[in-house]
Amino acid sequence: xxxxxxxxxQNFRTLFGDAIWSDQFWNALGNNFWFFIIHMLxxxxxxxxxxxxxxxxxxxxxxxxxxxxxxxxILSFVIVGFAWxxxxxxxxxxxxxxxxWLGKEAYALTALSLVSVWQFVGIPMMLIYAALLSIPEEILxxxxxxxxxxxxxxxxxxxxxxxPSIGIISILTFVANFNAFDLIYAAQGALAGPDFSTDIxxxxxxxxxxxxxxxxxxxxxxxxxxxxxxxxxxxxxxLYLFGIQSRMRRYQx
Numbered sequence: 001x002x003x004x005x006x007x008x009x010q011n012f013r014t015l016f017g018d019a020i021w022s023d024q025f026w027n028a029l030g031n032n033f034w035f036f037i038i039h040m041l042x043x044x045x046x047x048x049x050x051x052x053x054x055x056x057x058x059x060x061x062x063x064x065x066x067x068x069x070x071x072x073x074i075l076s077f078v079i080v081g082f083a084w085x086x087x088x089x090x091x092x093x094x095x096x097x098x099x100x101w102l103g104k105e106a107y108a109l110t111a112l113s114l115v116s117v118w119q120f121v122g123i124p125m126m127l128i129y130a131a132l133l134s135i136p137e138e139i140l141x142x143x144x145x146x147x148x149x150x151x152x153x154x155x156x157x158x159x160x161x162x163x164p165s166i167g168i169i170s171i172l173t174f175v176a177n178f179n180a181f182d183l184i185y186a187a188q189g190a191l192a193g194p195d196f197s198t199d200i201x202x203x204x205x206x207x208x209x210x211x212x213x214x215x216x217x218x219x220x221x222x223x224x225x226x227x228x229x230x231x232x233x234x235x236x237x238x239l240y241l242f243g244i245q246s247r248m249r250r251y252q253x
Contacts, residue, residue: 011224028204031109036177038113047124055132070122081186084115105197116183124169131165171240178233201229
């Protein structure tokens with residue numbers, strides 16, 4: 001039978017020490033961080049703003065608006081990726097957006113990140129909406145007696161109370177983004193073009209593990225990349241649990 005040899009951390013030394021592997025890994029990791037940063041700076045603030053608007057008691061048709069914003073979340077990645085690939089195409093897409101948005105290295109990843117934001121902004125919106133509804137009315141009434149209403153009430157009263165929920169949303173965003181694969185694969189394929197500019201850890205691991213076109217699959221290096229992804233996510237979650245979350249407890253009643 002085939003002899004098995006224990007090589008310890010040799011695959012990790014290859015991943016980080018061999019230029020062929022390390023260049024691809026750091027490129028994918030950098031792209032993944034940019035993917036995550038866009039979600040943190042665009043998706044989550046928009047989700048908080050939408051939740052604050054939709055939680056206003058005098059807003060009409062709030063249920064309809066919530067449903068409309070949340071619907072893209074339940075759509076298939078394949079449908080979303082293919083549909084936006086056509087919309088952003090300079091041939092088939094909107095003529096007003098005539099530009100190869102997914103064909104330029106400079107902004108292909110940003111364009112896909114914003115597509116992902118469009119699809120998943122409903123999740124932070126619903127979570128923050130639920131957190132806002134859970135704020136005791138007594139606190140808001142006491143603030144109103146003190147003259148704190150409207151936008152001031154949101155910034156001074158509501159926002160500090162929902163910070164733990166925002167923290168949970170942030171760490172969920174981190175985990176989801178560093179496990180991302182489907183949208184990039186559906187829109188750009190396993191090569192994550194152009195010239196690997198949209199390559200993230202998920203597509204890099206898939207291409208390495210299963211192979212693609214002329215590249216043969218390497219389950220050993222693919223497993224190494226998956227282990228590195230797990231380690232990155234674990235470090236991020238631990239930093240949140242033992243660092244950020246402990247500081248947020250002071251805002252809880």
